[in-house]
Amino acid sequence: MNDIQQLSVEESLHLPAAFTIVIENPYYSDESPWRHDDYFTLGQTIRIGFQASTTADQEFSEPTMNYLIHGEITGIESRFSAESQAPIIVRGYDTSHRLHRGRHNRSFQDYTDSDIVAEIAAQVGLEIGQLDDSGDPRAYVFQENQTNMEFLRYRAARLGFELFVRDGQLYFRRPTADDQLSLKWLQDFGSFQVRVTTAEQVSGVEVRAWDYVGKQAIVSTAQSEETLTESEYGKGSTITADFGLASDPPKAYVVDKPVESAKEADAIAQALFNELGGEFTVADAQAEGNPDIRAGRVATLEDMGQYDGEYYITETRHLYYNRRYTTEFAVRGLRGGNLLGDLMMQPRLRPGQTFLVGIVTNNQDPEDMGRVRVRFPTLSPQADGSGHESNWARVVAIGAGSDRGFQCLPEIEDEVLVGFEHGDIHRPYILGNVWNGEDAPPDTVEDAVNRGKVRLRTLRTRTGHQLQFVEEDYNDSQAGISLETAGGAQVSLNDSTGTITIETPNGHRLSFSDSQGAIKMQSSGGHEISLNDAMQILSIRSTGSLSLQATTSVDIQAIGPITLRGAMVNSFPPPNQPPF
Known part of the structure; x- marks a missing residue:
């Protein structure tokens, strides 16, 4: 020593x-x-x-x-x-420190965040000290070229959890006011610097995201911060009204982070509010050496007037130097975790610098350039999004050019993906339509995909006109191309049977068959003309009478016999001609 x-x-x-x-x-x-x-x-x-x-x-x-x-x-x-x-x-x-070593790219499917923490902790040989329940499993979570610590801190920040090691054990928990200790100024500690500031204080935090299953906005608002540090000054959210802002109190918004559910949005809103509220009071202190002063404990400080209260210790420094032992401690709330920074781990982008979900509101371009306007449900406080309708957005189309291209404008209320030229929200582009939980694809996965291969591709309009490309036989559909109108008219090019069929809504039908070597034309009433190469037969059949007329002559020839059958066979000369 x-x-x-x-x-x-x-x-x-x-x-x-x-x-x-x-x-x-x-x-x-x-x-x-x-x-x-x-x-x-x-x-x-x-x-x-x-x-x-x-x-x-x-x-x-x-x-x-x-x-x-x-x-x-x-x-x-x-x-x-x-x-x-x-x-x-x-x-x-x-x-x-083991969690900081190496970067990983891997997915976790149907894991809770607590499950993820437990699995990674086991991989690096860390014992669990406390593992709070993080809620429902998530269908898919990806660790994107991150260290384990980066990844787990991000998961913790979204929940408002703490992630730290104490006494060789890993803690993943909500901030908790346990292990309290009492300290008196000039008796248990000497130097104490405290700052109470209204900077960054808000009256609430609102998270807005898009639920593509329900085709609706997810909106969650936290109304009060939950902080473990509180002096006689109270909470920062109550101070904003003192600046003449009671009629329109300031709020913080998160609009650029996808969430899966309202429950997750609630957690993010509360976590961010807690972080901002933790900035209302920050402090630094120095005391004689005291090993009971530890990060994660709440210290009740006394004899300091209106600064008396409970302070959540987030940092400590125990120093032995020149044979003297001193302890320093700091109160920083959750800002060390910096949810705002963790939520924006990449450089923070404005809404126009990323893709946004849009709902089409207008497709009647006054300048006939095929543009549409959309509302942005994740940006607008109004339920219908009317407060944030876009500028006219150009629609990306296949083969677009002078009097050519595939013109297929989105319908009103369609969900679309919107991008922006040079990240400028004033220059939107519609990159494409997307399906969701309310607007389903025209075909089920069972019909469209067989053994992992797409066998059916369909183009269907709003009223029901449909063009299908079928790659292989399955159930009632066979390989080929089919065209069907909403009224029931059909054209089928069938590769499996080698036939082409045209049919009207009322049942008139024309078919060409290579396999049978035949062409057949049928009316809905049963009249039929059939040409059969295989049997070398041309057949004309009528369910009523049959009339054959010519303006000049009719020549009927056969190498074999000619047979006429009927109840009576009559032969008449043309008008004004003598009989035979």
């Missing part, structure tokens, strides 16, 4: 706990010149603790050790001086 020049342990609810040890290491010219050289190796586990500076109470007559960190050595330094000194500097972190 006499050779330790400096020892510090820094704890944080938002960063790995870190330790630094500086050890005197003089050089002696003998067989063992370095006294401490073999005591420290990279990767070695270490526990560091302190005893309280004040131990006059008989309760502390026996030495007791409160370990502050269960860590691992990650770095060793030395400085060789001209005075025959080579002090050793040992650095390391608690075991959460």
Whole structure:
């Protein structure tokens, strides 16, 4: 202990706990010149603790050790001086540093966030200290080239949870006011700097997103912050009315983060409100060495007038230097986790710099350029989105050009994906329509896909006109192309049977069959003309009478016999001609 020049342990609810040890290491010219050289190796586990500076109470007559960190050595330094000194500097972190090593690309399907934390913790060898229930499983979560810590902090931030390691165990929990301690100014701590500020304080937080299953906006509003730090100044959300803003109190909005449910939106809104509310009161303090002052504990501070109250400790620094032990602590709320930053892990984009969901409101372009206007349900506080109708948006179309292209304008109330030229929201483009839980595709997956291959492609209009491309036989449909109008007229090009069929809504039918070598024309009443190459027959059949007329002559020839059958066979000359 006499050779330790400096020892510090820094704890944080938002960063790995870190330790630094500086050890005197003089050089002696003998067989063992370095006294401490073999005591420290990279990767070695270490526990560091302190005893309280004040131990006059008989309760502390026996030495007791409160370990502050269960860590691992990650770095060793030395400085060789001209005075025959080579002090050793040992650095390391608690075991959460393992979560910072390496990046991963992987998916988690049907996992709760708590399940994800437990699985990753097991992979890096971390024990679980506390694992709060995070709610329902999520269908799909992807870790996108992130360290485990980046990924888990993002998951925690969306829930308003804390993620930290204490005493070698991982905690994934809601901020909790347990393990309270009381501290008095000038008795238990000396220096105390506190700031109460209305900056960033709002009356509420609103999260807006799009539910494509229900084809409706998801709107969630948090009305009151839930913070563990509170002095006699109260909460920041109640102060905004003092600035003449009572009629229109300021709110914070999150409009650019997809969420899956109203429940998830509730959690994000509350978490962000808690973070902003935590900025209302921040503080820094210094005390005599006290190992009971730990990150994650609530300290009740007394004898400071209107600053008396409960303060949630988020950071501590225990320092042994020049044979004196001191403790510093800080109150920072959730800002160390910075949900606002975590929600915007990439550079924050304005709405126009990303894609938005749009609902078509107008498709009658006054300039005949095929443009439409949309509303943005995730941006508008109005239920119908009327407050945020877009500028006229050009529609991306197949083969668009001078008097050509596939013209298929979106219908009113269609859901579309909107992009923006150079990220300018004033220059929108419709990239395409999308289906949702209310507007289903024209065919079911069972009909359209067989053994993983798409066998059916359909183009269907609003009234029911339909063009289908069928790749293979399945159920009632066969390979080929079919065209059908909403009124029932049909054209079928059937590759499986080698036929072409045209049929009217009332049943008139014309068919061409390669397999039968026949052409057949039928009326709905049963009249029929049939040409059969295989049987070498041309057949004309009528359910009523049959009339054959010519303006000049009729020539009937046969190599074989000609047969006429009927109840009576009559032969008449043309008008004004003598009989045979």
